[in-house]
Amino acid sequence: MASPKRRVAILGSTGSIGTQALQVIAAHPDRFEVVALAAGSNAPMLAEQVRATGATIVGIADAAAASELAALLRAPSASQPDSASRPASADQVEILTGVEAAVQIAGESGADVVLNGMTGSIGLRPTLAALRSGATLALANKESLVVGGALVAEAVQRPGQVVPVDSEHSALAQALSSGRHERGLCSLPGPGQSALSGASEVSKLVVTASGGPFRGWDAAALAGVTPAQALKHPNYAMGRVVTTNSATMVNKALEVIEAHLLFDIGVEDIATVVHPQQWIHSMVQFADGSTIAQAGHPRMLIPIALGLSWPDRLSEVDVPIDWTQAMQWDFEPLDEQAFPAVALAKQACAASPTHMAVYNAANEQAVEAFHAGRLSFPGIVSTVEATLARYSPAGSAGELSLEEVLEAERWARAAADELIGAAKVQVHA
Numbered sequence: 001m002a003s004p005k006r007r008v009a010i011l012g013s014t015g016s017i018g019t020q021a022l023q024v025i026a027a028h029p030d031r032f033e034v035v036a037l038a039a040g041s042n043a044p045m046l047a048e049q050v051r052a053t054g055a056t057i058v059g060i061a062d063a064a065a066a067s068e069l070a071a072l073l074r075a076p077s078a079s080q081p082d083s084a085s086r087p088a089s090a091d092q093v094e095i096l097t098g099v100e101a102a103v104q105i106a107g108e109s110g111a112d113v114v115l116n117g118m119t120g121s122i123g124l125r126p127t128l129a130a131l132r133s134g135a136t137l138a139l140a141n142k143e144s145l146v147v148g149g150a151l152v153a154e155a156v157q158r159p160g161q162v163v164p165v166d167s168e169h170s171a172l173a174q175a176l177s178s179g180r181h182e183r184g185l186c187s188l189p190g191p192g193q194s195a196l197s198g199a200s201e202v203s204k205l206v207v208t209a210s211g212g213p214f215r216g217w218d219a220a221a222l223a224g225v226t227p228a229q230a231l232k233h234p235n236y237a238m239g240r241v242v243t244t245n246s247a248t249m250v251n252k253a254l255e256v257i258e259a260h261l262l263f264d265i266g267v268e269d270i271a272t273v274v275h276p277q278q279w280i281h282s283m284v285q286f287a288d289g290s291t292i293a294q295a296g297h298p299r300m301l302i303p304i305a306l307g308l309s310w311p312d313r314l315s316e317v318d319v320p321i322d323w324t325q326a327m328q329w330d331f332e333p334l335d336e337q338a339f340p341a342v343a344l345a346k347q348a349c350a351a352s353p354t355h356m357a358v359y360n361a362a363n364e365q366a367v368e369a370f371h372a373g374r375l376s377f378p379g380i381v382s383t384v385e386a387t388l389a390r391y392s393p394a395g396s397a398g399e400l401s402l403e404e405v406l407e408a409e410r411w412a413r414a415a416a417d418e419l420i421g422a423a424k425v426q427v428h429a
């Protein structure tokens with residue numbers, strides 16, 4: 001019997017993850033139905049997506065862009081003038097605005113699967129809303145998990161409710177499925193499962209890293225890096241923040257903590273290895289000495305498709321690797337002197353439940369300042385480090401609350417801005 005169509009809501013539909021998710025869905029119309037879309041401000045693309053998918057709920061954070069969106073939905077489409085079966089007028093589409101729009105869509109659109117493809121910790125409340133609604137959360141927005149930590153774990157209602165879309169974590173989930181590990185089906189601990197309670201054959205998670213555009217560079221060379229150089233990822237076309245984070249290795253730092261939270265493995269048992277080709281998306285080492293690696297082209301289609309269809313695999317999502325061809329895969333250790341972001345995150349994660357919220361918020365401020373020409377490239381991670389050094393958590397006896405996380409973030413953004421303002425930065429155009 002054919003499985004029923006999954007109703008999907010996509011947060012961040014106009015971004016790199018969102019547009020690729022819509023490609024996957026368009027290729028499998030028998031499996032998915034798009035019920036809701038949300039974006040920040042790109043009204044023209046969002047209007048086209050609404051027409052193409054037939055989504056009846058649409059969210060746009062920017063108020064001015066919301067008026068543009070309504071006008072665009074009232075006008076006939078240039079690319080689909082005769083899309084009679086699709087809702088063609090603003091009257092047939094519910095338009096939500098402001099930052100609450102994504103939260104409402106995540107929690108109230110009736111989706112079976114919510115794909116969180118927003119950028120930044122602004123994705124935290126939508127992540128919580130999706131989990132509390134009972135929907136499956138296909139999680140690309142790693143920041144929400146990393147800053148929310150125990151709060152996100154508390155919101156999980158059933159094992160398998162969180163399906164990682166981040167390529168490394170999709171790979172880990174796939175590899176873990178081949179062994180005995182309670183968290184093998186990519187679930188955060190559910191209610192009453194705060195610690196690993198069953199047998200685990202896993203000894204180590206190995207997260208692969210591209211090394212970014214500055215692999216092999218020393219600290220002196222990194223001082224002169226420009227935003228344009230930082231935005232040239234060796235393998236992936238992604239949004240600006242995650243691409244910059246790949247260049248500083250903050251992306252890998254967030255991913256180590258993401259793996260720790262998703263799979264309930266101590267950070268000391270999560271290794272990183274630089275693999276410039278990124279054909280291996282990550283690996284699991286088992287107690288008997290075996291390593292299971294997941295491989296594929298360095299593209300996001302398969303992790304996104306698995307996020308939407310888990311545990312099923314869709315057909316022909318991407319072309320397989322041609323194993324008849326000669327190829328070379330390299331591996332090298334991460335240079336922690338030049339790129340201290342991962343070590344810094346492991347320390348922060350151990351320090352308190354809100355330290356990673358501070359780490360991420362300081363990084364978000366620093367990345368913005370770097371792109372605005374107000375901070376040097378090495379200044380990004382130095383700002384994170386200096387912000388963490390100033391931080392003393394308020395400390396609470398009970399469970400971590402959303403307000404504590406948001407307060408830690410507010411404090412960190414102000415502290416980071418002050419540090420950035422005080423830094424005597426030599427800006428490179």
Ligand SMILES: NC(=O)C1=CN([C@@H]2O[C@H](COP(=O)(O)OP(=O)(O)OC[C@H]3O[C@@H](n4cnc5c(N)ncnc54)[C@H](OP(=O)(O)O)[C@@H]3O)[C@@H](O)[C@H]2O)C=CC1
Binds near residue numbers: 102236
């Ligand atoms: N791109 C990739 O290959 C990978 C990305 N990820 C992670 O996925 C997430 C998304 O990355 P990526 O797609 O590259 O980022 P992009 O910058 O390309 O896209 C971000 C999306 O979020 C939307 N957005 C911004 N603010 C809001 C808001 N308030 N409400 C709803 N939507 C909003 C943007 O809309 P608008 O366009 O209108 O501004 C855009 O659609 C990040 O957490 C990233 O780390 C993880 C692995 C791989």
Ligand SMILES: CC(=O)[C@@H](O)[C@H](O)COP(=O)(O)O
Binds near residue numbers: 209242245252
């Ligand atoms: C595709 C994906 O998942 C990105 O997070 C990617 O992994 C970035 O790679 P690096 O951070 O290793 O450069």
Ligand SMILES: [Mn+2]
Binds near residue numbers: 166167168255
């Ligand atoms: Mn990744």
